[in-house]
Each structure stands twice: as C-alpha cells, then as structure tokens.
Amino acid sequence: MGQYEAVIGLEVHVELKTKTKIFCGCPTEFGGEPNTHVCPICLGLPGVLPVLNKKVLEYAIKAGLAINCSIAEFSKFDRKNYFYPDLTKAFQTSQYDLPIAEHGHLDINVNGEIKRIGITRLHMEEDAGKLVHQGDTISSSFSSLADYNRAGVPLVEIVSEPDLRSAEEAKAYLEMLKAIIEYIDVSDVKMEQGSLRCDANISIRPVGSKELGTRTEVKNLNSFRSVQRAIEYEIQRQIDQVEEGERIIQETRTWDENKGVTLSLRSKEEAHDYRYFPEPDLTPLVISRDWVAELKNGLPELPEAKKARLIAEHGLPEYDAGVITSSRALAEFYDKTVCIHPDYKGVSNWIMVELLKLLNAENMEISEAKISPEGLAKMLTMIEKNIISGKIAKQVFEEMFNTGKDPEAIVKEKGLVQISDEGQINSIVEQVIANNPKSVEDFKAGKEKSIGFLVGQIMKETKGQANPGVVNKLLKDKLNEL
Amino acid sequence: MELSTIHGLRDLLANREISAEELTNQALEKIEKIDDKIKAFVTVTKDEAIQVAREIDQKRSKGESLGPLAGIPMALKDNMCTEDIKTTCSSKILYNFIPPYSAKVYEKLLGAGSILLGKTNMDEFAMGSSTENSGFFPTCNPWDLNCVPGGSSGGSAAAVASGEAVFALGSDTGGSIRQPASFCGVVGLKPTYGAVSRYGLIAYASSLDQIGPFTRDVTDCALVMNAITGHDSFDSTSALVDYPDYTRFLVNDIKDMRIGIPREYFGEGIEPEVEAKIREAINKLEELGAVVEECSLPHTQYALPAYYIIAPAECSSNLARYDGVRYGLRVEDADDIVSMFSRTRDQGFGIEVKRRIMLGTYALSSGYYDAYYLKALKVRNLVKQDFDKAFEKFDCLITPTAPSVAFEFGSKADTIAMYKQDVCTIPINLAGIPALSLPYGLVNNMPVGLQFVGKAFGEGNLLRVAYTLEQNSDQTRLEPSLEGVK
Numbered sequence: 001m002g003q004y005e006a007v008i009g010l011e012v013h014v015e016l017k018t019k020t021k022i023f024c025g026c027p028t029e030f031g032g033e034p035n036t037h038v039c040p041i042c043l044g045l046p047g048v049l050p051v052l053n054k055k056v057l058e059y060a061i062k063a064g065l066a067i068n069c070s071i072a073e074f075s076k077f078d079r080k081n082y083f084y085p086d087l088t089k090a091f092q093t094s095q096y097d098l099p100i101a102e103h104g105h106l107d108i109n110v111n112g113e114i115k116r117i118g119i120t121r122l123h124m125e126e127d128a129g130k131l132v133h134q135g136d137t138i139s140s141s142f143s144s145l146a147d148y149n150r151a152g153v154p155l156v157e158i159v160s161e162p163d164l165r166s167a168e169e170a171k172a173y174l175e176m177l178k179a180i181i182e183y184i185d186v187s188d189v190k191m192e193q194g195s196l197r198c199d200a201n202i203s204i205r206p207v208g209s210k211e212l213g214t215r216t217e218v219k220n221l222n223s224f225r226s227v228q229r230a231i232e233y234e235i236q237r238q239i240d241q242v243e244e245g246e247r248i249i250q251e252t253r254t255w256d257e258n259k260g261v262t263l264s265l266r267s268k269e270e271a272h273d274y275r276y277f278p279e280p281d282l283t284p285l286v287i288s289r290d291w292v293a294e295l296k297n298g299l300p301e302l303p304e305a306k307k308a309r310l311i312a313e314h315g316l317p318e319y320d321a322g323v324i325t326s327s328r329a330l331a332e333f334y335d336k337t338v339c340i341h342p343d344y345k346g347v348s349n350w351i352m353v354e355l356l357k358l359l360n361a362e363n364m365e366i367s368e369a370k371i372s373p374e375g376l377a378k379m380l381t382m383i384e385k386n387i388i389s390g391k392i393a394k395q396v397f398e399e400m401f402n403t404g405k406d407p408e409a410i411v412k413e414k415g416l417v418q419i420s421d422e423g424q425i426n427s428i429v430e431q432v433i434a435n436n437p438k439s440v441e442d443f444k445a446g447k448e449k450s451i452g453f454l455v456g457q458i459m460k461e462t463k464g465q466a467n468p469g470v471v472n473k474l475l476k477d478k479l480n481e482l
Numbered sequence: 483m484e485l486s487t488i489h490g491l492r493d494l495l496a497n498r499e500i501s502a503e504e505l506t507n508q509a510l511e512k513i514e515k516i517d518d519k520i521k522a523f524v525t526v527t528k529d530e531a532i533q534v535a536r537e538i539d540q541k542r543s544k545g546e547s548l549g550p551l552a553g554i555p556m557a558l559k560d561n562m563c564t565e566d567i568k569t570t571c572s573s574k575i576l577y578n579f580i581p582p583y584s585a586k587v588y589e590k591l592l593g594a595g596s597i598l599l600g601k602t603n604m605d606e607f608a609m610g611s612s613t614e615n616s617g618f619f620p621t622c623n624p625w626d627l628n629c630v631p632g633g634s635s636g637g638s639a640a641a642v643a644s645g646e647a648v649f650a651l652g653s654d655t656g657g658s659i660r661q662p663a664s665f666c667g668v669v670g671l672k673p674t675y676g677a678v679s680r681y682g683l684i685a686y687a688s689s690l691d692q693i694g695p696f697t698r699d700v701t702d703c704a705l706v707m708n709a710i711t712g713h714d715s716f717d718s719t720s721a722l723v724d725y726p727d728y729t730r731f732l733v734n735d736i737k738d739m740r741i742g743i744p745r746e747y748f749g750e751g752i753e754p755e756v757e758a759k760i761r762e763a764i765n766k767l768e769e770l771g772a773v774v775e776e777c778s779l780p781h782t783q784y785a786l787p788a789y790y791i792i793a794p795a796e797c798s799s800n801l802a803r804y805d806g807v808r809y810g811l812r813v814e815d816a817d818d819i820v821s822m823f824s825r826t827r828d829q830g831f832g833i834e835v836k837r838r839i840m841l842g843t844y845a846l847s848s849g850y851y852d853a854y855y856l857k858a859l860k861v862r863n864l865v866k867q868d869f870d871k872a873f874e875k876f877d878c879l880i881t882p883t884a885p886s887v888a889f890e891f892g893s894k895a896d897t898i899a900m901y902k903q904d905v906c907t908i909p910i911n912l913a914g915i916p917a918l919s920l921p922y923g924l925v926n927n928m929p930v931g932l933q934f935v936g937k938a939f940g941e942g943n944l945l946r947v948a949y950t951l952e953q954n955s956d957q958t959r960l961e962p963s964l965e966g967v968k
C-alpha cells in the first residue's frame with residue numbers, strides 16, 4: 001500500500017427486535033411460511049396508512065444514545081421512492097434530512113491504539129420483502145416469488161464518518177458496534193440471519209492528501225470475514241487501477257464471496273433519484289427531553305465502560321477484559337460467575353482459555369453451550385477446596401461444556417476426586433521411589449530436575465488425582481530422608 | 483315525489499311506515515330505472531344491500547337498539563375500500579381489485595346501520611373536475627344529461643341529486659366534494675383535515691384528501707357528520723379532539739354572526755350570473771342579521787399553482803404501488819420486470835393520472851425539489867396564514883363554490899381551463915380547513931353553489947349559517963325534473 005491510504009465509511013443496517021413491525025401489528029418473528037406475517041398495511045394495499053410503533057422509536061433512541069449521538073428534538077419520516085417488487089408501496093418509509101440521531105462516535109482499539117470513529121447519523125426505516133428468483137437475477141428469471149414477511153420489519157441505519165483507514169479498523173468498528181447494540185438489547189445483531197448488514201464506502205488517496213478520492217460502495221457483505229476481505233480486495237483493486245493510470249469510477253459494487261472479488265453493479269449514472277419527500281401519512285415526531293433522559297438513565301453499562309471497570313477494579317489484563325466485554329453474552333457469563341465465586345482472574349482465565357477454545361473448536365456461540373456460570377463457579381470452588389486438581393478440572397470443564405452436568409456429579413461419576421490423604425499418597429511415593437532408583441540417584445547427585453519425573457510418575461499412578469502440593473511435599477520429605 | 487331526507491325517512495322507519503327492505507328496494511329500482519342514463523354507479527351491491535336491510539328490519543322487530551342511520555340507503559365513492567366488494571377508483575389498473583378490508587368510514591356507516599347500495603363513479607383516482615376522467619364511463623348531471631356532474635366525486639353527487647341514494651360519501655382533495663355538490667344542487671361538506679379517518683381511502687394526495695358527505699339538506703349533513711367523524715388510531719393524521727354532536731348547530735339564527743367576503747374569490751374568472759346569485763345569498767344573510775364585510779386573502783392566486791405541485795408530488799408516490807406485482811391489472815406478455823412495470827402502468831392509467839404522475843415526479847426530482855416542492859409548501863403556509871388572519875375577525879367566509887354552473891361534456895378540453903374549475907375550492911384544502919357547499923338557486927336552469935368556509939374544526943358555524951339560510955330561503959332545496967331519464 002505504502003503511498004496510498006484508504007478512506008472507508010460503513011453504512012450498517014440493524015434490525016430492531018420489536019415484537020411487531022414498524023407500522024402495523026404483524027409479528028417480526030423470523031421464519032414462518034411465506035406471506036403469513038402480513039396484513040393490508042405491510043402489504044401496502046390501496047388505502048392503508050402507517051402508524052408508528054412506539055417501541056421502534058424507543059429502540060432507535062436507545063441505540064442513538066449508546067453510540068453517543070444527540071437525539072433530535074424534532075424528527076420526521078420521509079418517503080424514498082423507487083420501483084422494485086420487494087417494496088410493497090414502491091417507496092420505503094425512511095428518514096432523510098431530520099434523522100432521529102446524529103453526531104455520534106465510538107472508540108475502537110486496533111493493535112493497542114484507541115481511535116475515535118465519528119458517526120454521522122442513525123435513522124429509522126422499514127425493511128423490504130424477499131424475492132426468490134426462478135433463475136439467477138430478476139432480469140434473467142422467468143418468474144420470481146415474493147415473500148413479504150420481512151416487509152415492514154423495523155431497521156435502523158447507522159452511517160459512520162469516513163474515518164476508517166483499513167479493513168482491520170472497519171472490522172473493529174463493526175465488532176464494537178455489534179457489541180454495543182447487543183448490550184442495549186435492541187437487536188440480535190446476527191450477520192448470518194441478516195439482523196446486522198453492512199455496506200462499505202471505499203476510496204483511496206495519496207498519503208498526506210486531505211481530499212477524498214472517488215468512492216465505490218460495496219454491498220453484499222454477509223459476514224465479518226467478508227467485510228474484511230472485500231475491503232482489502234477493493235482497496236487493492238483501486239490502487240492497481242490508479243497505478244495503471246486509470247480513474248476510479250463512482251459506482252456500486254457487489255462482493256462475490258466465492259470468487260473473492262468485487263464486481264460492478266451499477267454506475268452513478270444508473271443510480272436512483274429517490275425523490276425523497278416528507279411522509280404525509282405520518283405526523284412529525286417531537287421527542288420529549290424527559291423521555292430521552294429517562295432512556296439514557298436506563299442504558300446498561302456499555303462495553304467500553306465495562307472493560308475499563310474490569311481492568312481497574314477486577315485487575316484483569318487489558319486484552320482479557322477486551323475479549324470478555326466484546327460480547328454481551330460472554331460478559332454476562334463472567335459477571336454471573338464472579339458474582340458467585342469472586343476470583344476475577346481465575347474466572348477470566350477459565351473463560352479466556354478453556355471456554356473460548358471449546359467455543360472456537362465447535363464454532364459455537366456461548367448461548368449454545370451447555371455450561372452455566374453456576375457450574376463454573378462451583379468447579380472453581382472445588383479446585384480451591386482441593387477436591388479436584390486444576391488438571392482434572394479441565395476434564396470436568398469439558399464435560400460441563402458438553403452436557404451441562406453439575407461438576408460434583410461429574411467428579412463423582414468419573415471418580416475424579418483429588419487424593420490428598422497423606423497415607424495413601426505416601427505409599428505411592430514409596431512405591432515410585434523404589435521403582436526408580438536411577439532418578440533417585442540423580443536427585444541425590446544434585447539433579448533437581450529429576451524430581452519432576454518422579455512427580456509425573458506419582459501423578460500417573462494416581463491417574464492425575466493426587467493433590468500436587470501434597471505429592472511435592474511428601475516426595476521431598478522422603479528423598480531428604482534417604 | 484319529493485326526494486327523501488335521512489331525517490324524514492328515519493321517522494317513517496321508526497314508525498314502521500316503511501321497512502328498510504322496502505326502502506332499499508325502492509332505491510335499487512330507481513337505480514335500475516335511471517342509472518343507465520345517469521351512470522352514477524360503477525358497482526351496485528344489490529344482494530348485499532337487501533341482506534343488510536333485512537337484518538336491520540329483524541333487529542327493529544326484535545326491539546334491538548339500532549344505529550342513528552339504521553335503514554338509510556347510501557352510496558360510497560369508489561375510492562373507499564369495502565371488504566369483498568370491488569373498489570376500483572374508476573381506474574383500469576384496479577378494475578378487478580377486491581379489498582380484503584374496509585375503510586374506517588364504511589365500518590362506521592355500517593355500524594350506524596346504513597345500507598350500501600353501491601360504489602360511485604369518479605374521475606380516475608379522484609383526479610379531475612368533471613368525472614370525464616373515469617377509466618370506465620362518464621357520469622351525467624341529473625339536471626341536464628349533456629352536462630357533467632362535476633368531479634371528482636361526480637357519481638356520488640349525481641346519485642344523491644337524482645334520488646338514487648339518500649346520501650353519499652365523496653372525497654375532496656381540491657374541491658372534489660364541493661364542486662360536484664354545486665353542479666348537482668346538493669349539500670356537500672369537506673370536513674377539517676383529520677376530522678374523518680382516511681384509513682381505507684385510496685390516496686390521491688395524502689396531505690389534502692378528506693372524506694365528506696353529500697346530502698339533500700343541511701340537517702342530513704350534520705347527521706352524516708355525526709356518523710363519520712372521530713379519532714381513529716389507524717390514521718396518524720386523525721385529529722384527537724372532542725367531536726361535537728353536529729345537530730346542535732342546526733339553529734335558525736345567525737344574528738351578529740360575522741361573515742367575510744374575500745374579494746379575491748369574485749370578479750374575474752367567475753361567471754357574472756353565478757356571482758349575482760352569490761351576492762343575492764349574501765344580501766339574504768345580511769337581512770337575517772349577519773354582519774357582512776369584505777376582506778382579503780392576498781395569496782389566493784398562488785394556491786392553484788402550489789396545489790398542482792403538492793398534489794401531483796404526493797400522487798406520484800401514492801400511485802407508484804400500482805405496478806402489476808400484487809393486485810390489479812398486469813400485462814401478461816412483458817419481457818422483463820421493467821417492461822411489466824411500465825406497460826402495466828401505461829395501459830392501466832388514463833391520461834390525466836399520467837400527467838399528474840409526471841408533474842409530481844418532476845417536481846420531486848433532485849435539483850428541482852427546492853424550486854418546486856419546497857416553494858409550494860411555503861405558498862401553502864402563506865395561504866393558511868391568510869385564513870388564520872381572516873378567522874381572527876370572521877366566523878365564516880362566503881365564496882362561490884365553482885366559477886360556473888355545470889358545463890357540457892368536452893367543453894373544458896383545455897387542461898388549464900379544467901384546473902381553474904377548482905380555483906375557489908383548492909385554497910381550503912391547502913389550509914386544511916372545512917368548507918360546505920350549499921345550493922343557491924339556478925342559472926340557466928342549472929344549480930349554483932355557495933361555499934361557506936370555516937376555521938379548523940369550525941364545521942358548526944358552517945352548518946349553522948347554511949341551516950339558517952335553508953330555513954329562510956326557497957333557493958337551497960333543489961330538485962331536478964329528471965325529464966331526460968324518464
């Protein structure tokens with residue numbers, strides 16, 4: 001890259017998890033037979049009128065506050081007009097010049113450096129239906145089927161300033177945004193299910209230049225991985241283009257996940273003129289300051305604040321605190337566990353090492369795992385009380401992860417209780433000393449290391465259940481007696 | 483036979499001198515007899531009407547409580563959705579559209595016990611002033627079959643004037659209730675914007691559309707207003723106010739009532755004989771004790787051009803949904819989606835609808851929005867301020883409803899000449915205020931309409947002054963001879 005820098009802004013659509021749609025009473029529930037979650041209003045039948053779902057407004061304000069926006073005192077809806085069969089009214093009810101929230105920011109951490117990313121605006125709008133083409137595209141299909149279950153599902157669109165400079169930053173921004181929205185519980189924010197969608201505006205310019213280059217908009221980014229890959233690809237494509245003396249064309253491009261390339265979708269000239277104008281069927285919104293204050297007070301602790309608190313008050317390393325707070329579910333798991341068993345570092349270590357290892361291996365979300373905070377806390381107490389060793393605990397943990405069983409039950413069932421009885425261990429120590437004269441000789445000759453081997457043998461004999469502290473102590477006593 | 487009124491029939495029905503079924507059958511027979519000439523109806527709901535009438539009669543015989551309009555046969559303009567009954571907007575694009583739901587006003591009228599005779603003809607999507615723009619056929623004026631009934635609610639006006647229906651509902655975006663009421667010699671009221679739910683009214687221009695009644699006298703107008711007004715949580719623009727019993731304004735007294743005569747509504751563009759009748763009515767009101775004074779609404783001349791930006795802009799968006807995808811007309815042999823859209827709309831819409839869609843699309847296009855749409859909104863505000871100022875001083879204003887009496891078919895082929903039909907009515911829609919058209923005598927044997935304009939939610943004053951004039955004049959209750967249809 002060297003002499004060029006990328007300028008990236010993200011447009012993120014977040015589906016709000018209200019029970020009903022934005023302008024009618026239909027359920028927003030995912031799935032369902034096609035066209036079963038519809039009514040005359042969301043089907044846009046002649047004569048119907050929209051009525052704003054107040055929960056949508058509430059969630060949008062919460063989201064706006066969580067990303068440090070100022071909430072408009074006066075806001076309104078506008079119509080975005082274009083023809084497409086997934087749009088029942090041939091316009092999308094959205095917000096144009098007076099969005100509900102503006103001028104926000106959030107801080108991202110890339111390679112240990114904190115960077116503040118501006119947020120231009122957050123606005124409310126409705127989702128469109130879904131088309132299934134009997135062919136590749138709408139123009140090459142013989143016919144298409146339309147499902148309007150999604151039509152009218154509430155969304156917020158969050159537009160960032162062009163403050164991002166790399167695919168890595170874009171990914172960090174998106175992850176932080178996802179975490180925040182998750183914390184305030186207004187959306188499931190799942191990219192795979194489409195409740196979090198992202199388009200990227202990308203341009204390049206010579207390092208040091210203040211002017212913006214011609215940008216392209218890249219769509220169809222369906223996972224965090226594709227966001228990162230597509231941006232990396234597009235930046236390089238633009239650089240290559242410029243290096244070859246070509247100009248960048250302002251256009252919309254689509255990311256082809258399989259081929260790993262972006263492809264031109266339509267040029268600026270083909271772009272729609274949406275003919276925005278104020279939605280006459282909805283009255284303008286006057287947002288009470290009291291209500292905004294109330295919603296602000298009701299916001300939970302957000303990831304950044306929580307991370308700072310875990311570092312300052314729980315003494316967690318910054319990296320660990322960052323990982324634990326990056327997802328609401330993980331943070332809640334941590335919170336609940338330390339609430340019962342307040343060994344912060346211990347809990348954090350088990351989450352960071354064992355839990356994440358298993359989750360990654362199974363490609364699972366924590367909500368899908370069977371292990372409970374109560375189980376983990378109980379297991380940690382058992383370690384503390386020397387009922388099981390740390391080593392055995394790993395086995396117990398894995399079992400809890402897979403089955404959700406109580407750790408005591410697991411230990412009992414599998415006979416994993418730690419042996420701390422000195423008499424029992426002593427006889428094994430004597431046996432091992434008798435069977436390994438060479439190592440004993442080495443120890444006597446000053447080779448401290450050989451003690452490790454002997455401990456290993458004892459642990460082997462006890463299937464790892466011997467209390468390591470007791471083993472060490474008894475072994476040293478015996479050797480010194482010899 | 484003198485044409486019947488709601489209040490007259492109500493007594494006959496209550497005294498069981500006539501049953502709802504008999505009354506409904508009489509109306510249906512009349513429609514059968516004369517509507518091939520008048521052509522007020524697009525759809526006649528004969529079977530449904532008789533069934534509802536029988537139910538009302540049964541309820542009455544059992545002594546069950548009945549709504550205030552029980553047994554009264556009526557008609558609805560064909561832009562109000564009626565569940566399981568075809569609703570076309572007199573457009574080919576909706577020629578087969580059967581709504582799965584009903585407009586709030588229809589539900590309210592059914593609740594009040596009235597009986598739907600059918601759906602009336604209109605200018606396609608309520609765009610026009612003569613009903614000549616119907617996608618199916620024109621409606622004739624019951625006073626003279628060679629003349630238009632006005633529009634866009636021409637079918638509803640003609641149905642009431644000819645005695646086919648006792649009352650009807652129309653919609654008024656720029657004069658579409660008042661001008662046909664004037665042309666057909668019946669009472670027509672455009673209520674305050676927000677007083678009647680628009681839920682289920684197929685939109686032309688959402689910020690201007692309002693449903694209102696056509697009746698044979700002022701008392702009936704108040705009775706229908708009682709049935710159709712009220713807040714509706716399904717219409718975000720519905721007003722949350724206390725709605726009065728409108729019959730309490732039926733008072734024969736206008737002593738000291740302050741009436742303004744806006745000079746911009748007289749003179750040039752108004753036929754002198756029409757103006758003379760209006761002046762005659764004004765003199766009569768003065769005689770009856772009203773305090774009459776000339777006044778000015780200085781921005782009146784800008785209302786028409788502003789309307790022809792705002793209404794088409796909204797219509798271009800409101801009518802975009804008729805794309806052949808989900809209901810209504812769809813051309814079957816399109817090559818691709820774009821040709822399906824454009825060919826369906828080309829075949830489905832008439833020329834006036836296309837003209838307004840084009841106008842509105844242009845006015846909202848990027849680069850033109852500020853110069854047209856935004857400017858029109860500013861004009862709208864000025865027009866509204868004119869009225870606000872006038873109502874600081876006056877209880878109501880009086881103007882002609884239309885510049886002329888009903889004209890012959892084809893005589894306003896020039897688009898601008900047709901648009902000027904609504905010069906006296908459009909400012910009222912821009913301001914969102916109520917106005918009532920009351921018949922006042924004949925010119926060349928055709929009815930003249932007198933327009934009373936009130937402040938927002940000031941329908942009471944309009945009913946009071948119209949009622950008083952009606953009680954003290956023989957010029958307001960007009961009945962066509964119907965010679966041409968006999």
Ligand SMILES: [Zn+2]
Binds near residue numbers: 021024042
């Ligand atoms: Zn719905």
